[in-house]
Amino acid sequence: MNKAEQLTILQQNYLSCGKCDLCHTRTAPVFGFGNLDAKLMIIGQSPGFEEDKAGRPFVGISGKLLNYMLTQAKLDRLQIYITNTLLCFVKPGVSVKDDQIMACRNRLQEEINIVKPKVIVTLGAPALYALCWSKDSIWRNRKPKQLSTGIWHVATYHPAAALYHADKGKGIIDNIITDLRKAKLIIDLLEKKNKK
Ligand code: URA
Numbered sequence: 001m002n003k004a005e006q007l008t009i010l011q012q013n014y015l016s017c018g019k020c021d022l023c024h025t026r027t028a029p030v031f032g033f034g035n036l037d038a039k040l041m042i043i044g045q046s047p048g049f050e051e052d053k054a055g056r057p058f059v060g061i062s063g064k065l066l067n068y069m070l071t072q073a074k075l076d077r078l079q080i081y082i083t084n085t086l087l088c089f090v091k092p093g094v095s096v097k098d099d100q101i102m103a104c105r106n107r108l109q110e111e112i113n114i115v116k117p118k119v120i121v122t123l124g125a126p127a128l129y130a131l132c133w134s135k136d137s138i139w140r141n142r143k144p145k146q147l148s149t150g151i152w153h154v155a156t157y158h159p160a161a162a163l164y165h166a167d168k169g170k171g172i173i174d175n176i177i178t179d180l181r182k183a184k185l186i187i188d189l190l191e192k193k194n195k196k
Pocket of ligand 1: 044045046047048051056057058059060062063084
Protein backbone atom coordinates (compact mmCIF):
# COMPACT_ATOMS: atom_id res chain seq x y z
CA MET A 1 0.00 0.00 0.00
CA ASN A 2 1.36 3.45 -0.81
CA LYS A 3 1.40 6.37 1.65
CA ALA A 4 -1.75 7.99 0.25
CA GLU A 5 -3.68 4.75 0.68
CA GLN A 6 -2.38 4.26 4.20
CA LEU A 7 -3.33 7.82 5.17
CA THR A 8 -6.80 7.42 3.66
CA ILE A 9 -7.38 4.36 5.82
CA LEU A 10 -6.07 6.20 8.87
CA GLN A 11 -8.43 9.10 8.18
CA GLN A 12 -11.39 6.81 7.68
CA ASN A 13 -10.69 5.26 11.08
CA TYR A 14 -10.88 8.68 12.74
CA LEU A 15 -13.70 10.31 10.73
CA SER A 16 -16.24 9.78 13.48
CA CYS A 17 -13.74 9.61 16.34
CA GLY A 18 -15.30 10.07 19.76
CA LYS A 19 -12.23 9.38 21.91
CA CYS A 20 -12.40 12.78 23.64
CA ASP A 21 -14.89 15.54 24.42
CA LEU A 22 -13.82 17.65 21.43
CA CYS A 23 -15.97 15.45 19.18
CA HIS A 24 -19.02 17.36 20.49
CA THR A 25 -17.84 20.79 19.35
CA ARG A 26 -15.95 20.13 16.12
CA THR A 27 -17.38 20.26 12.62
CA ALA A 28 -15.18 17.34 11.53
CA PRO A 29 -11.66 16.11 12.32
CA VAL A 30 -9.02 18.14 10.47
CA PHE A 31 -6.41 15.73 9.14
CA GLY A 32 -2.82 16.48 8.30
CA PHE A 33 -2.12 17.85 4.86
CA GLY A 34 0.83 18.30 2.57
CA ASN A 35 3.59 16.47 0.81
CA LEU A 36 3.48 12.77 1.66
CA ASP A 37 7.19 12.45 0.89
CA ALA A 38 8.05 15.45 3.03
CA LYS A 39 11.39 15.47 4.79
CA LEU A 40 9.89 17.94 7.24
CA MET A 41 6.75 17.43 9.31
CA ILE A 42 5.33 20.28 11.34
CA ILE A 43 3.06 19.47 14.28
CA GLY A 44 0.84 22.27 15.54
CA GLN A 45 -1.65 22.24 18.39
CA SER A 46 -5.21 21.94 17.17
CA PRO A 47 -7.43 23.32 14.42
CA GLY A 48 -8.81 26.79 15.08
CA PHE A 49 -12.08 28.24 13.86
CA GLU A 50 -10.90 28.73 10.25
CA GLU A 51 -9.33 25.27 10.07
CA ASP A 52 -12.50 23.67 11.48
CA LYS A 53 -14.50 25.39 8.74
CA ALA A 54 -12.03 24.63 5.93
CA GLY A 55 -11.04 21.12 7.05
CA ARG A 56 -7.35 21.94 6.54
CA PRO A 57 -4.61 22.70 9.08
CA PHE A 58 -3.07 26.18 9.38
CA VAL A 59 -5.24 28.12 6.94
CA GLY A 60 -6.22 30.91 9.38
CA ILE A 61 -4.21 33.73 10.91
CA SER A 62 -1.64 31.40 12.55
CA GLY A 63 -1.25 29.69 9.18
CA LYS A 64 -0.57 33.00 7.44
CA LEU A 65 2.09 33.81 10.01
CA LEU A 66 3.54 30.32 9.66
CA ASN A 67 3.71 30.79 5.86
CA TYR A 68 5.65 34.02 6.36
CA MET A 69 8.09 32.32 8.74
CA LEU A 70 8.57 29.35 6.39
CA THR A 71 9.42 31.77 3.59
CA GLN A 72 11.92 33.55 5.82
CA ALA A 73 13.54 30.17 6.56
CA LYS A 74 13.57 29.35 2.81
CA LEU A 75 11.23 26.41 3.33
CA ASP A 76 8.54 25.66 0.77
CA ARG A 77 5.16 24.79 2.32
CA LEU A 78 4.45 22.56 -0.69
CA GLN A 79 7.34 20.34 0.37
CA ILE A 80 6.16 20.01 3.97
CA TYR A 81 3.58 17.86 5.71
CA ILE A 82 1.61 19.71 8.39
CA THR A 83 -0.54 18.12 11.06
CA ASN A 84 -1.77 18.82 14.55
CA THR A 85 -1.50 17.31 18.03
CA LEU A 86 -5.30 17.19 18.10
CA LEU A 87 -7.57 16.52 15.15
CA CYS A 88 -10.42 18.61 16.47
CA PHE A 89 -11.27 22.27 16.98
CA VAL A 90 -10.36 23.82 20.32
CA LYS A 91 -11.99 27.15 21.13
CA PRO A 92 -9.59 30.12 21.22
CA GLY A 93 -8.11 30.72 24.66
CA VAL A 94 -9.08 27.24 25.92
CA SER A 95 -6.13 25.10 27.04
CA VAL A 96 -5.61 21.69 25.56
CA LYS A 97 -6.03 18.90 28.15
CA ASP A 98 -3.65 15.98 28.66
CA ASP A 99 -6.45 13.43 28.19
CA GLN A 100 -7.23 14.96 24.78
CA ILE A 101 -3.57 14.65 23.79
CA MET A 102 -3.49 11.01 24.99
CA ALA A 103 -6.66 10.25 23.03
CA CYS A 104 -5.13 11.58 19.79
CA ARG A 105 -1.58 10.33 20.33
CA ASN A 106 -1.84 6.97 18.50
CA ARG A 107 -3.24 8.70 15.44
CA LEU A 108 -0.32 11.17 15.46
CA GLN A 109 2.21 8.34 15.77
CA GLU A 110 0.56 6.44 12.91
CA GLU A 111 0.71 9.58 10.78
CA ILE A 112 4.43 9.97 11.56
CA ASN A 113 5.03 6.29 10.75
CA ILE A 114 3.34 6.67 7.36
CA VAL A 115 4.94 9.96 6.25
CA LYS A 116 8.37 9.05 7.68
CA PRO A 117 9.80 12.58 7.92
CA LYS A 118 13.49 13.11 8.61
CA VAL A 119 12.81 16.13 10.80
CA ILE A 120 9.84 17.13 12.96
CA VAL A 121 9.25 20.67 14.21
CA THR A 122 6.77 20.88 17.07
CA LEU A 123 4.98 24.19 17.54
CA GLY A 124 4.05 24.88 21.14
CA ALA A 125 3.88 22.93 24.39
CA PRO A 126 1.08 20.45 23.54
CA ALA A 127 2.96 19.27 20.43
CA LEU A 128 6.21 18.89 22.41
CA TYR A 129 4.31 16.88 25.02
CA ALA A 130 2.62 14.71 22.41
CA LEU A 131 5.90 13.87 20.67
CA CYS A 132 8.26 13.54 23.66
CA TRP A 133 5.99 13.26 26.72
CA SER A 134 7.92 16.25 28.00
CA LYS A 135 6.48 19.16 29.94
CA ASP A 136 9.88 20.84 29.91
CA SER A 137 9.99 24.41 28.67
CA ILE A 138 10.26 24.98 24.95
CA TRP A 139 13.37 27.13 25.18
CA ARG A 140 15.28 24.20 26.69
CA ASN A 141 14.26 21.99 23.74
CA ARG A 142 15.07 24.30 20.85
CA LYS A 143 18.38 22.52 20.27
CA PRO A 144 17.87 19.79 17.60
CA LYS A 145 17.81 16.28 19.07
CA GLN A 146 17.63 12.90 17.45
CA LEU A 147 14.70 10.84 18.76
CA SER A 148 15.06 7.11 19.43
CA THR A 149 13.35 6.59 16.05
CA GLY A 150 16.21 8.41 14.30
CA ILE A 151 13.99 11.37 13.41
CA TRP A 152 15.43 14.77 14.27
CA HIS A 153 13.27 16.99 16.46
CA VAL A 154 13.29 20.74 16.91
CA ALA A 155 10.84 22.23 19.41
CA THR A 156 9.75 25.81 18.95
CA TYR A 157 6.99 28.19 19.96
CA HIS A 158 3.54 28.24 18.44
CA PRO A 159 2.93 31.14 16.00
CA ALA A 160 -0.19 32.04 18.00
CA ALA A 161 2.11 32.93 20.92
CA ALA A 162 3.40 35.82 18.82
CA LEU A 163 -0.16 36.94 18.11
CA TYR A 164 -1.34 36.70 21.74
CA HIS A 165 1.72 38.38 23.26
CA ALA A 166 2.02 41.44 21.07
CA ASP A 167 4.81 42.87 23.27
CA LYS A 168 7.03 39.81 22.71
CA GLY A 169 5.69 39.04 19.24
CA LYS A 170 8.74 40.06 17.22
CA GLY A 171 11.11 38.08 19.47
CA ILE A 172 8.92 34.97 19.24
CA ILE A 173 8.68 35.23 15.46
CA ASP A 174 12.47 35.62 15.17
CA ASN A 175 12.98 32.58 17.39
CA ILE A 176 10.58 30.43 15.35
CA ILE A 177 12.33 31.46 12.13
CA THR A 178 15.69 30.56 13.68
CA ASP A 179 14.31 27.15 14.67
CA LEU A 180 12.84 26.53 11.21
CA ARG A 181 16.26 27.34 9.77
CA LYS A 182 17.78 24.68 12.05
CA ALA A 183 15.32 22.16 10.60
CA LYS A 184 16.27 23.23 7.06
CA LEU A 185 19.95 22.90 7.82
CA ILE A 186 19.48 19.34 9.09
CA ILE A 187 17.53 18.41 5.95
CA ASP A 188 20.21 19.97 3.72
CA LEU A 189 23.00 18.15 5.59
CA LEU A 190 21.16 14.80 5.41
CA GLU A 191 20.62 15.26 1.66
CA LYS A 192 24.27 16.11 1.13
CA LYS A 193 25.28 12.98 3.07
CA ASN A 194 22.92 10.82 0.96
CA LYS A 195 24.45 12.13 -2.27
CA LYS A 196 27.98 11.14 -1.25
N1 URA B 1 -3.12 26.40 15.17
C1 URA B 1 -2.73 25.11 15.14
O1 URA B 1 -2.03 24.66 16.02
N2 URA B 1 -3.11 24.36 14.16
C2 URA B 1 -3.86 24.80 13.17
O2 URA B 1 -4.17 24.03 12.27
C3 URA B 1 -4.24 26.15 13.19
C4 URA B 1 -3.87 26.94 14.20
